[in-house]
Amino acid sequence: MDCNKINKDMLFYAEGNLPDERREEIEAHLSECPECRGFLKVVVDSLGFIEREKQIGSNPFLYTRILSLLQNRKRESSITARKLVPNIIAATLLFIGIIGGIRLGKLYSGYLPDGKAVLNEEIHYLYEIKQETIESFFLTINDRENE
Numbered sequence: 001m002d003c004n005k006i007n008k009d010m011l012f013y014a015e016g017n018l019p020d021e022r023r024e025e026i027e028a029h030l031s032e033c034p035e036c037r038g039f040l041k042v043v044v045d046s047l048g049f050i051e052r053e054k055q056i057g058s059n060p061f062l063y064t065r066i067l068s069l070l071q072n073r074k075r076e077s078s079i080t081a082r083k084l085v086p087n088i089i090a091a092t093l094l095f096i097g098i099i100g101g102i103r104l105g106k107l108y109s110g111y112l113p114d115g116k117a118v119l120n121e122e123i124h125y126l127y128e129i130k131q132e133t134i135e136s137f138f139l140t141i142n143d144r145e146n147e
Helices: 003-008 010-015 020-032 034-054 062-107 121-131 134-139 141-146
Strands: none
Touching (some): 003 034
């Protein structure tokens, strides 16, 4: 008999799901063929491993672990609310500081509330920089030192 035909039915043979006539043919072939006996052993070992893995042992502490995780999540959510309040206060103070700084800057910027510029004496000195270029300043340093 052909080993390929036997190997196709080997799983059914190992599980005991073959008709008696086909089972007897496979048993006759297995008594003569060592390769098919080795294949049958692999199939039976695989099925045994699968059955052992199906048997999942119950964990007696599973319920208590789940319950403690749920309680920890409740605690973490209340801690999150406590951490959120100082952050909101800090953001509000930062916002007030920025707005105050902008208003204070506008107050001392030299512009009137209607948008017209006012030239203060300090601003006049700042415009003095435009009168002398930096190149001429550096060229005249040596002349000042020699005097």
